[in-house]
Amino acid sequence: MKIVLLFLICLVSLSHSSRKHRRSHRYNENWDHHVKHHHRRTGAMPVPVVLWHGMGDCCCNPMSMGSMIRLLEEQIPGIHVHSLKLGENIASDTERGFFANMNEMVALACKHIKEDPNLAQGYNAMGFSQGGQFLRAVAQRCPDPPMKNLISVGGQQQGVFGMPYCPGDTFVCNSIRKLLDLGAYTSYVQDKVVQAQYWHDPYAEEEYKKKSIFLADINNEREINATYKQNLLKLKNFVLVLFKRDSMVVPKESAWFGFYKPGDEDTILQMNETRLYSEDRIGIKKLNESGRLHFLAVDGDHLQVPRAVYIDIFNKFFK
Ligand SMILES: *[C@@H]1O[C@H](CO)[C@@H](O)[C@H](O)[C@H]1NC(C)=O
Numbered sequence: 001m002k003i004v005l006l007f008l009i010c011l012v013s014l015s016h017s018s019r020k021h022r023r024s025h026r027y028n029e030n031w032d033h034h035v036k037h038h039h040r041r042t043g044a045m046p047v048p049v050v051l052w053h054g055m056g057d058c059c060c061n062p063m064s065m066g067s068m069i070r071l072l073e074e075q076i077p078g079i080h081v082h083s084l085k086l087g088e089n090i091a092s093d094t095e096r097g098f099f100a101n102m103n104e105m106v107a108l109a110c111k112h113i114k115e116d117p118n119l120a121q122g123y124n125a126m127g128f129s130q131g132g133q134f135l136r137a138v139a140q141r142c143p144d145p146p147m148k149n150l151i152s153v154g155g156q157q158q159g160v161f162g163m164p165y166c167p168g169d170t171f172v173c174n175s176i177r178k179l180l181d182l183g184a185y186t187s188y189v190q191d192k193v194v195q196a197q198y199w200h201d202p203y204a205e206e207e208y209k210k211k212s213i214f215l216a217d218i219n220n221e222r223e224i225n226a227t228y229k230q231n232l233l234k235l236k237n238f239v240l241v242l243f244k245r246d247s248m249v250v251p252k253e254s255a256w257f258g259f260y261k262p263g264d265e266d267t268i269l270q271m272n273e274t275r276l277y278s279e280d281r282i283g284i285k286k287l288n289e290s291g292r293l294h295f296l297a298v299d300g301d302h303l304q305v306p307r308a309v310y311i312d313i314f315n316k317f318f319k
């Protein structure tokens with residue numbers, strides 16, 4: 001398995017970037033008025049940005065995270081960008097997007113963030129796909145240095161139930177599907193398969209709550225960890241980007257904290273109909289009511305974000 005994985009360099013995202021600009025995208029512009037405009041910093045260094053790449057990708061692919069870094073540098077001159085690398089090299093960084101214990105990976109990310117002197121005064125964060133929920137875990141578990149604004153681009157904030165499309169080596173993807181089928185909530189699979197750790201089976205809601213070592217924990221499904229809530233509420237803004245034609249995140253509403261109704265795959269509960277929200281278990285209700293939770297819908301497939309939308313996000317939250 002190891003040998004195969006060594007060849008799993010993050011080429012997958014190539015297809016994403018080449019598809020990215022194909023169509024014109026309309027997106028919801030009503031979110032503007034919610035934004036608390038902060039003062040443009042004059043003379044000061046811009047707030048640095050931390051990126052967490054998605055599944056099948058890695059920190060430094062020139063076509064994916066590399067082009068994001070260039071776009072940030074072009075739009076915000078002088079900005080420091082830290083694209084998280086969670087392995088000794090890009091092969092292991094890619095591999096750990098599939099096979100890892102996410103609690104250990106989040107702890108490693110926290111360590112990298114703490115050790116980067118450029119981030120000591122705080123930073124903004126942008127996570128792609130599963131990187132969206134991983135960075136939320138960083139916000140909840142590691143408040144120092146402070147994360148200011150968090151952008152989740154197609155994240156699976158309430159998990160997934162299905163993997164119709166897996167951006168990676170066929171062998172790897174098939175292995176993961178097999179392991180998920182075998183038992184996503186067995187301790188063996190939980191400990192090793194990243195996607196199992198945000199696998200959310202609406203027909204096994206209780207098992208998910210009890211046995212999911214990552215998502216159920218950060219979503220305070222078992223008990224309420226007040227620290228998580230306190231820390232998430234330190235965010236200035238939390239932006240949730242959903243893709244209206246997402247073929248990878250199932251259900252796509254997970255990007256906005258929606259999910260299947262327990263025991264009923266045919267019904268989607270919107271965020272405000274979930275227990276997570278009504279009981280405000282992690283603070284998203286309070287974030288929303290204080291105008292700091294923002295919903296953005298992009299009319300495209302997974303991670304197909306037009307450049308103009310990114311620039312808009314940077315202007316509103318990163319400047
Ligand atoms: C709550 O989360 C904090 C931060 O990760 C952790 O140190 C603490 O042990 C957690 N508390 C409980 C009761 O799990």
Ligand SMILES: *[C@@H]1O[C@H](CO)[C@@H](O)[C@H](O)[C@H]1NC(C)=O
Pocket residue numbers: 270272273
């Ligand atoms: C959820 O939010 C929508 C839109 O803001 C609203 O129409 C609906 O009544 C809300 N539902 C609940 C249960 O609060």
Ligand SMILES: *[C@@H]1O[C@H](CO)[C@@H](O)[C@H](O)[C@H]1NC(C)=O
Pocket residue numbers: 271272288289290291
């Ligand atoms: C978020 O809060 C606003 C009020 O600040 C409310 O109108 C809106 O319905 C809330 N959204 C949801 C999804 O409940």
